[in-house]
Amino acid sequence: xxxxxxxxxxxxxxxxxxxxxxxxxxxxxxxxxxxxxxxxxxxxxxxxxxxxxxxxxxxxxxxxxxxxxxxxxxxxxxxxxxxxxxxxxxxxxxxxxxxxxxxxxxxxxxxxxxxxxxxxxxxxxxxxxxxxxxxxxxxxxxxxxxxxxxxxxxxxxxxxxxxxxxxxxxxxxxxxxxxxxxxxxxxxxxxxxxxxxxxxxxxxxxxxxxxxxxxxxxxxxxxxxxxxxxxxxxxxxxxxxxxxxxxxxxxxxxxxxxxxxxxxxxxxxxxxxxxxxxxxxxxxxxxxxxxxxxxxxxx
Amino acid sequence: xxxxxxxxxxxxxxxxxxxxxxxxxxxxxxxxxxxxxxxxxxxxxxxxxxxxxxxxxxxxxxxxxxxxxxxxxxxxxxxxxxxxxxxxxxxxxxxxxxxxxxxxxxxxxxxxxxxxxxxxxxxxxxxxxxxxxxxxxxxxxxxxxxxxxxxxxxxxxxxxxxxxxxxxxxxxxxxxxxxxxxxxxxxxxxxxxxxxxxxxxxxxxxxxxxxxxxxxxxxxxxxxxxxxxxxxxxxxxxxxxxxxxxxxxxxxxx
Numbered sequence: 311x312x313x314x315x316x317x318x319x320x321x322x323x324x325x326x327x328x329x330x331x332x333x334x335x336x337x338x339x340x341x342x343x344x345x346x347x348x349x350x351x352x353x354x355x356x357x358x359x360x361x362x363x364x365x366x367x368x369x370x371x372x373x374x375x376x377x378x379x380x381x382x383x384x385x386x387x388x389x390x391x392x393x394x395x396x397x398x399x400x401x402x403x404x405x406x407x408x409x410x411x412x413x414x415x416x417x418x419x420x421x422x423x424x425x426x427x428x429x430x431x432x433x434x435x436x437x438x439x440x441x442x443x444x445x446x447x448x449x450x451x452x453x454x455x456x457x458x459x460x461x462x463x464x465x466x467x468x469x470x471x472x473x474x475x476x477x478x479x480x481x482x483x484x485x486x487x488x489x490x491x492x493x494x495x496x497x498x499x500x501x502x503x504x505x506x507x508x509x510x511x512x513x514x515x516x517x518x519x520x521x522x523x524x525x526x527x528x529x530x531x532x533x534x535x536x537x538x539x540x541x542x543x544x545x546x547x548x549x550x551x552x553x554x555x556x557x558x559x560x561x562x563x564x565x566x567x568x569x570x571x572x573x574x575x576x577x578x579x580x581x582x583x584x585x586x587x588x589x590x591x592x593x594x595x596x597x598x599x600x601x602x603x604x605x606x607x608x609x
Numbered sequence: 610x611x612x613x614x615x616x617x618x619x620x621x622x623x624x625x626x627x628x629x630x631x632x633x634x635x636x637x638x639x640x641x642x643x644x645x646x647x648x649x650x651x652x653x654x655x656x657x658x659x660x661x662x663x664x665x666x667x668x669x670x671x672x673x674x675x676x677x678x679x680x681x682x683x684x685x686x687x688x689x690x691x692x693x694x695x696x697x698x699x700x701x702x703x704x705x706x707x708x709x710x711x712x713x714x715x716x717x718x719x720x721x722x723x724x725x726x727x728x729x730x731x732x733x734x735x736x737x738x739x740x741x742x743x744x745x746x747x748x749x750x751x752x753x754x755x756x757x758x759x760x761x762x763x764x765x766x767x768x769x770x771x772x773x774x775x776x777x778x779x780x781x782x783x784x785x786x787x788x789x790x791x792x793x794x795x796x797x798x799x800x801x802x803x804x805x806x807x808x809x810x811x812x813x814x815x816x817x818x819x820x821x822x823x824x825x826x827x828x829x830x831x832x833x834x835x836x837x838x839x840x841x842x843x844x845x846x847x848x849x850x851x852x853x854x855x856x857x858x859x860x861x862x863x
Binding site for chain 1 (some may be wrong): 790804814834
């Protein structure tokens with residue numbers, strides 16, 4: 311015989327299940343509704359309480375590398391979310407945490423610097439912010455170099471950023487020099503250094519450096535590259551001398567010379583120089599410019 | 610009526626629990642220490658006081674809810690007093706609801722006491738009573754109500770240690786589930802995204818009760834969020850309690 315309480319019990323269970331379904335539908339709908347309400351955010355508030363890596367080293371007990379992985383993974387998500395407008399504000403701090411937790415973790419140095427450069431490019435309209443981000447890129451790479459003195463990639467990357475983004479050629483030269491001193495650094499770094507010296511405007515040192523590279527070139531390809539650069543350095547020096555003489559000639563006579571030979575005739579140059587291949591420079595009297603007969607890179 | 614009686618007894622029982630006073634002592638210490646911490650800062654000291662004070666109320670409140678809540682039902686079963694109780698004309702649902710409401714009442718008293726100390730510390734610093742802080746405290750209390758329901762749920766079928774771990778995990782998930790939103794934004798449409806979307810909707814979002822940042826920094830809180838957040842908390846609590854009752858009704862104590 312079924313007890314009389316059984317149907318009542320069944321009804322109560324059904325009622326409970328109904329309540330569960332209604333409650334879950336209710337909180338799901340409310341979750342969607344609250345998500346739609348925009349709440350004010352403080353700039354940088356999402357990471358303002360991220361503590362320093364020095365503190366986290368202790369807080370992570372024996373799991374420093376794991377903590378570094380976790381912060382790194384989070385940072386990748388954080389910096390790849392363009393809707394967070396102020397995400398670059400604490401970039402150096404965030405990557406310093408990862409670097410302090412796991413100094414031999416190589417990726418964060420490279421990726422952190424890359425993100426900083428990307429941030430600097432995004433903030434071109436705000437020169438102060440862009441400069442701060444570029445400084446952060448160098449700070450991250452400097453930490454990488456200090457923590458991993460056997461890795462040439464950090465001074466190399468720093469030199470590349472100085473050369474291509476910051477256009478501080480003296481700084482680029484310094485970083486490439488440091489890179490060359492590390493065993494295993496690729497041989498093309500010395501060519502980048504020579505190029506940085508050229509861009510810095512030190513043509514004599516650039517000529518000597520490229521000549522040295524040319525003489526020590528281990529293969530024909532390197533020899534050709536060095537030769538092209540030597541051609542370019544010589545052409546730049548000759549062009550500067552000829553254009554200065556042309557300006558002086560115009561000043562004296564009030565008109566441009568018909569040809570470059572006139573400069574030698576006027577005693578403004580000892581002789582008209584030829585390019586590295588022994589060919590004459592091309593003179594345009596109307597524009598008053600001197601150019602090479604061929605591009606240095608197409609010889 | 611029977612629920613009220615059980616709630617009253619639970620409140621009296623919780624009042625005698627030394628853990629409650631230990632946690633209250635540390636909470637009060639935390640709130641008072643905020644003044645000392647504020648001295649160490651450069652800049653806005655009041656912000657540190659408010660941050661540490663509100664965090665102390667939230668953290669120690671949650672610890673109270675978990676440490677006391679997870680033992681509520683288990684203790685009755687362990688000491689066999691459940692037999693005496695259930696032999697009386699009391700429904701199991703009434704027992705669960707009574708236990709829950711008794712702890713909620715305890716937490717209400719504790720939260721009120723911690724808030725009084727906190728407001729006194731803020732008043733000592735600013736010589737003003739900041740009513741806005743009560744908004745943050747009210748929603749902290751709503752969060753405590755939900756965590757209490759979770760503690761009671763786990764207590765109805767598990768040991769206090771496991772229940773504490775589960776309830777703590779619920780609390781942590783509740784404060785980290787917003788991370789799924791970031792993942793969702795990066796996922797291509799498909800079954801994986803639908804699964805994450807479902808998880809994101811179903812998992813608790815305790816950030817709905819977190820108005821601490823807005824209150825401390827004086828940021829405007831959208832008026833439209835108060836009611837949905839309150840209803841969200843109540844619905845989720847009802848769901849958890851329903852689940853607890855359903856499980857407890859099917860338990861065999863022999």
